[in-house]
Amino acid sequence: MRKTFHVEGMHCKSCEKLLTMAVEDAGLKVVRADYAAGIVEAEAHDEAKFESARKAIEAEGYKVNGGN
Numbered sequence: 001m002r003k004t005f006h007v008e009g010m011h012c013k014s015c016e017k018l019l020t021m022a023v024e025d026a027g028l029k030v031v032r033a034d035y036a037a038g039i040v041e042a043e044a045h046d047e048a049k050f051e052s053a054r055k056a057i058e059a060e061g062y063k064v065n066g067g068n
Helices: 013-025 048-059
Strands: 002-008 029-034 039-043 063-067
Touching: 002 048, 013 029, 013 039, 013 048, 039 048, 048 063
Parallel strands: none
Antiparallel strands: 002 039, 002 063, 029 039
């Protein structure tokens, strides 16, 4: 399964790297992190992992606005 998180507060490549590491530490595979678009796309085999990713993003100080 794949989900796109719409993230507020990303403004550079370092933000992409930080969120990629946080989401991967939560057990997901990051397909793409794009600060200009304000998104993080991730894949997981378990739907519950997506909530872990959301919490990991927010723990880094970013705001998640939905996800699809």
